[in-house]
Amino acid sequence: MEVIFLGKTWRINFAEGDLNELWRILLVSERKYPIVWLQSGYVVHENHLNPIILLQDCKFFFITKGDSNDFYKKRYQTTFQEILYPMKDLFFKNMNRSKGISLSEKNSFVTFPFNDVSELESRSIIHGSQKALESSTAPDYWDALLLNISISINTGCYPEYKI
Numbered sequence: 537m538e539v540i541f542l543g544k545t546w547r548i549n550f551a552e553g554d555l556n557e558l559w560r561i562l563l564v565s566e567r568k569y570p571i572v573w574l575q576s577g578y579v580v581h582e583n584h585l586n587p588i589i590l591l592q593d594c595k596f597f598f599i600t601k602g603d604s605n606d607f608y609k610k611r612y613q614t615t616f617q618e619i620l621y622p623m624k625d626l627f628f629k630n631m632n633r634s635k636g637i638s639l640s641e642k643n644s645f646v647t648f649p650f651n652d653v654s655e656l657e658s659r660s661i662i663h664g665s666q667k668a669l670e671s672s673t674a675p676d677y678w679d680a681l682l683l684n685i686s687i688s689i690n691t692g693c694y695p696e697y698k699i
Contacts, residue, residue, distance in 0.1 A: 537626045539570060541618050546570055548623060568676070570600040570619055572627065587692030594685055598623045602649050602679035615679040616647060624681055636693030643685040649678060 537548040551561050552574040562568050574596055581590040600619045602611060624645070631639055 537630060539619050539622050548572055552576065570598070570623055572623065573597040573599060587690055589689045589691060591687045591689065594687055596627070596683040596685065598681040598683065599678050602677045604677045611649065611679055620679060620681045624683060636690040638688045640686040643683060645681050645683045647681050
């Protein structure tokens with residue numbers, strides 16, 4: 537997936553894991569942003585009589601580097617309107633085209649800038665996470681969308697291959 541911003545095409549990175557894993561990825565990446573990050577900690581429901589797996593309460597962060605000097609109105613007109621919302625729309629478009637993956641009909645998202653782990657920690661605690669994170673500064677100032685959604689995966693949609 538790609539987005540175009542200021543006449544340049546930006547390839548979207550993907551990551552899954554906890555916040556510490558995301559920090560490590562960003563610290564060693566040559567090209568960090570934009571990124572879609574699936575935060576670990578979602579609930580997996582399996583039924584061994586049914587090929588459908590439900591990933592409940594997934595938290596997808598759509599993140600790009602923000603500018604701490606810009607006012608919210610300018611960030612909304614640039615990074616949110618031209619990068620983050622198109623990323624979210626591409627995510628839905630591609631997930632809906634995927635064979636065997638379906639998204640919950642209802643979802644919610646939050647827009648926010650942040651640059652400190654404590655903001656994510658407080659969001660995790662509100663949503664029932666028991667693991668507290670140490671306070672630490674993020675590598676960059678971010679503008680982000682946090683999408684809360686559940687995903688169903690049909691593991692029986694592809695034929696079995698025999699080797």
